[in-house]
Amino acid sequence: MTETLTATKVAVTRDDLIDFVYAEARMLDEGRFDEWLTLWATDGMYWMPLEWNQQDPILETSLLYEDQFMLRLRVERLNGARTFSQKPKSRCLHVLNRPDVDLIDNEAGRYKVVTRMIYVETRLDEQFELAITATHDLAWQDGLKITQKRVDILNCDAAFGNIQLLP
Amino acid sequence: MHYPETREAMAALVQPQQVHRDLYISPEIYRLECRHLFSNCWLYVGHDSQVPKKGDYYTTQLADQPVIMVRHTDDQVHVLYNRCPHKGTKIAIDRTGNTGKFFRCPYHAWSFKTDGCLLAIPLKKGYEGTGLDQAEAGRGMTPVGAVHNYRGFVFARMAPEGIPFDEFFGDSLSSLDNMLDRSPAGRLEVVGAPLRYMHKCNWKMLVENQTDTCHPMVAHESSAGTAVKIWESMDKPEGTPTPPAMEIIAPFMSPYEFFEKMGIRTWPNGHGHTGVHHSIHSKYSEIPGYMDSLIAAYGEEKAKAILGENRHNTVYFPNIMIKGPIQQLRNFIPLGADKTLVESWIFRLVDAPDELLARTAMYNRMINAPTSMVGHDDLEMYERAQEGLHSQGSEWVNVQRLYEEGEDFDEEAVLNGTTERQMRNQFHAWLKFMTAGMPPSTPRGKGATKEAAE
Incomplete structure (x- = not known):
């Protein structure tokens, strides 16, 4: 992955990374899921731990730990004709705090951005909010791509009803 | 509606082919369940x-x-x-x-x-x-x-007097045994916290759904059906292995015939399981080294018998379900007539390869998380039913698929996998344990006094 980068000179800035995180959230809020899928590295994983400070996504239960096949399934399901839990559809809104850029490594083409946000999801008469910390691990692969998005929910150990869209 | 605490009043709610909606929507029935049913059963x-x-x-x-x-x-x-x-x-x-x-x-x-x-x-x-x-x-x-x-699973009966443990569970313990025997050491260990999923519906809807084999291909078409379509449309070189996610989710789209033939077994006291002959868990890929460790522990014959059982969902009445091949236990904790907390726990097979635990954890999050595409459609159905039951359209919930005259729930039985007999078995047990400490009927005049006093 990172080999591609040595050929081209990359100079990703702090603003580029912050813009990326805002753009991703906006795609989700506007339901532009197909476009959202293009933001991912082919081996990118979306991880939402079940436990606070969870370290292992494989041998412990998580809320989500999904590869590109599963994310594509999620998106196609949201668009499907017989997706009963999405009749009517949910809407969501990400209200972002200023992202912290924790790593800019243009040599290796590796970046890390940590963003605190309030996630709001609604359907019919129900609405709920989640306080979350999103950690984006990004890599330069002819553009910025997500290699892992980790979403930590402040009350990850609480009992939830359906969380149908993507925080 | 006020219900006297009598066998007569409760029996009027449970008919052979249908049950009254108050079992699902009445706060008073829920309070009586807490005082009687959940107290008299082993939980x-x-x-x-x-x-x-x-x-x-x-x-x-x-x-x-x-x-x-x-x-x-x-x-x-x-x-x-x-x-x-x-x-x-x-x-x-x-x-x-x-x-x-x-x-x-x-x-x-x-x-x-x-x-x-x-x-x-x-x-x-x-x-x-x-x-x-x-x-x-x-x-x-x-x-x-x-x-x-x-064998590590702790059960309690709140009532000081009542049915002994062995009599309550009887031969249904064979499902727990199979889950345990899948460990070469014969032991399981809880792994991590459970998924906690809040359902705005009655606990019985969840329990019934465990042996409802006519819903997966309908309610889960959007997830399982879409998964199959995507997988078929992808460019795959010959011999591309099926990813674990597909192994887990695709069998939900199996045709009715698959579920008919997989069979349902019912035991006395409301217990029962789907997947007598095969199940959606039968075709999981082999984990290298696992069979060898089982043979070393049990000998070849017993090892093969252990893995030959692929029971799907075993309901332990009143409110848990286990999946032996997955090492999962789901606890449907009733918090109100219209509120159920579902906890989904997973277990490590002591001395078995980690790949099994990885599959177990994957199954848990893919199927039973509040973020699960499969869970979303189930909960949608329960909550629609919880609301729909309040309508004046009918006071009854139908459970008569493959009903037979004179069914004897005190006898073990194996039937067509799409029967609703296990649901009827649960209601038979519901009436038994709900009324175990109740008088047959209210003595004349006494009910009126009690009502007035309240």
């Missing part, structure tokens, strides 16, 4: 691997009752009501911890041994001559009626 409390050391405790709910499961100094697991006998303060509210040799109430420092016995009260002379030893408070923390630790 799952937790697993003893959650309290490995003396003084370790775990707090949970048995229906509406808060309890503490704790390992006592004699190494036995005790189950106590989570209430200080003094003022009612919950003794522990963290989900797990270690209390050492005794519990100490944080309000007035009354302390109790880990079997519940009163140990000490500060300034005890204030109780001298007051008859505290005769008072209920003087007896310490109250234990539940009976506790049974079955």
Whole structure:
């Protein structure tokens, strides 16, 4: 992955990374899921731990730990004709705090951005909010791509009803 | 609607082919269930691997009752009501911890041994001559009626008197045995926290759904059906292995015939399972080294017999389900007529390869998380039913698929996998344990007095 980068000179800035995180959230809020899928590295994983400070996504239960096949399934399901839990559809809104850029490594083409946000999801008469910390691990692969998005929910150990869209 | 606490009143709600909607929507029926049904049955409390050391405790709910499961100094697991006998303060509210040799109430420092016995009260002379030893408070923390630790699985019956553990479960324990025997050491251990998924519906809808084999290909078409379509449309070189996600989700789209032939077995007292002959778990890929470790532990014949069972969902009446091939236990904790907390637990097979646990954890999050595409459609159906049942369209819920005249639920039976007999079996058990302590009918005039008094 990172080999591609040595050929081209990359100079990703702090603003580029912050813009990326805002753009991703906006795609989700506007339901532009197909476009959202293009933001991912082919081996990118979306991880939402079940436990606070969870370290292992494989041998412990998580809320989500999904590869590109599963994310594509999620998106196609949201668009499907017989997706009963999405009749009517949910809407969501990400209200972002200023992202912290924790790593800019243009040599290796590796970046890390940590963003605190309030996630709001609604359907019919129900609405709920989640306080979350999103950690984006990004890599330069002819553009910025997500290699892992980790979403930590402040009350990850609480009992939830359906969380149908993507925080 | 007011229900007298009589067998007559309860029996009127359960007919052979249909049950009254009040079993799902009436807060009064829920209160009666808590007082009678959940008290008279053996309920799952937790697993003893959650309290490995003396003084370790775990707090949970048995229906509406808060309890503490704790390992006592004699190494036995005790189950106590989570209430200080003094003022009612919950003794522990963290989900797990270690209390050492005794519990100490944080309000007035009354302390109790880990079997519940009163140990000490500060300034005890204030109780001298007051008859505290005769008072209920003087007896310490109250234990539940009976506790049974079955190969690590801890069950409790809240009623002091009632059906013994072995009689309640009978041959249905073969499903728990199969799940346990899948460990070369014959032992399971809880892994991590459970998924906690809140359902705004009655607990029985979830239990019934466990053996409802006519819903997966309909309700889950959007997830399982779409998964199959995507997978078929992808460019795959010959011999591309099926990814684990597909192994798990695709069988949900199996045709009716698959589910008809997989079979359902019912046992007395409301227990039963789908997947007698095969199940959606039958075709999982082999994990290298696993069979060898089972053969080393049990011999070839028994090892093959253990993995030859692929039971789908086993319902242990009233409110848990286990999946042997997945090492999963789901606890449907009733919090109200229209509120159920679903906890989905996973277990490690001691001495088995980690790949099995990886599959178990994947299954849990893919199918049973609040973020699960499969879970979303199930919950949507339950909540629509919970709302729909309030309509005046009908007062009854139908359970008559493949009904046969004169069904005897006290006999084990194996039938077509799409029968609703297991649901009828559950209602038969519901009536039995709901009314075990009730008089047949209200003596003339007495009901009216009681109602007036209330």
